[in-house]
Amino acid sequence: MSDLVVNDVSMVFETPTGEQVHALHDVSFSLKQGELLSILGPSGCGKSTLLNIIAGFLAPTKGTVSLASTELHGPGSDRGMVFQQGALFEWMTVAENIAFGPQMKGTPKAEIDATVNHLLETVGLQDFGDKPIYELSGGMQQRVALARCLANDPDVILMDEPLGALDALTREKMQSLVLKLWKETGKTIILITHSVEEALFLGEKLFVMAPRPGRIKKQYSLPFADAGLTQNPREIKASPDFIKTREEILSMIWEMEEEIMGLAATGTGG
């Protein structure tokens, strides 16, 4: 199976002024095929950096990332990426965007058409295939981004705040869609979010990261994602277990944020 293994990864950025930023320090974890991991943490704790390293856009200063026991160097179509917004190609229609991956590989047209039609239906955009991207709402655009990623059939899907720009209601609908797609496709998913509720609801596993240096502060194994497939999301989010864990994580993040603020305040004051 295609397990994802992150081994001892550190990342030190050097700013133009020669300052060193320890964005990640000795981060290690592994994900089995089909696991859904959500990552939370205060701003600047290295979440995006970690995702970019796994995607292959950044080379870590130390450590390795491997997929199915093969060490990874550089980006590849085995890892799909869903960005917050603006990564769709405006000069293409919805269908052309979704078809992009298979087309680059030279997949036969009939096969591409079948995939695209199937995915359009899966994300509920069957009537929008011929529409240009800029005529779609933000929520619809993110559904296209998901479909485009799935069309390529990657082993791992990496999402960096994919629902961050959406309104609350659209966001909840999209969460259910992500769950559904996760179950149907059996993909390994890593999802970065700033919403504790979203991280709890979607993640089978959840990491809370801490900054300076960026590291995994606490790991959770959660039951809510599985439940979310059958039960009403609103009920799950209102259950005592859910609320208890949510509050625990919230206060942990608050503490970290306060520490950062305090540091910043003394930093500027002194």
Place this chain on the structure above:
Amino acid sequence: MTFLQTLKMKAGFGTDGLTKRKTVTFGDTSAVADGRMWSILSVFVLSVAWYMGSALELVNPIFWPAPSAVWEQFTYISQEGYRNFSLWEHIWASLYRILVGFALGCLIGIPLGFAMGLSQLMRGWFDPIVEFFRPIPPLAFIPLVIIWSGIGERSKILLLFFAALWIMVIAARAGVGSVKLSKIHAAYSLGATRKQILYYVILPNSLPEIFTGMRVAMGICWGTVVAAELVAAESGVGFMIMAASKFLATDIVVLGVIIVGLIGYAIDILMRKLEAKLIPWKGKA
């Protein structure tokens, strides 16, 4: 909408429902309608002023001819031609030079701009060259160009090529620079090769900048060709103006000037239409 409102919209005063409800319009450019009616009026007023001015003999026709004289020259020249060439041949001579010079400028400038946006070597190598030649008005090269290749077609095309080249290099380079990193990353993750990314992502993404560059280059080329023909040519609208001025035939001079203005205007309208058709996503991303 009432009939009056429809009429006002058609006339370009644009008081649609939303604009009418806006209380802040000064500074909100979207609330400024194109005022087509005013445009028509301004052209009309200027024409009447011209007509009245010459009818009342306020100016000496040697300095500025009457509209009727220009019109007479137009009908005459469009039938009989001027200096061995018909009017259309003169116009076509100028247009042809622009089209070829402009096309060559695009053909070399766009790939060069792309290369400069994508490669350190190319950027470093060409940056001083581009930045040095860019601010020099193309007309400054006329003497050199004439020494190199005489007053034939080649010298003018070379000049126009120069005029368009730097503009297109800079436009293409800006286009490459405008691509969002997440688009490039997404394309790599979808398995695209460098060549595919260049063709399917970077190229279409830079079309808006390239088009803006083309419009600017077209304007500069049109101005440059007329000026170049003033100095050295045997045909073209600029040549017509120059030749006529030697005989104080201001009516032909003014006719030439009007033709230059109208064609320049027409070219820009055409390019704007083309832009709207080819780049419908412009400004909507």
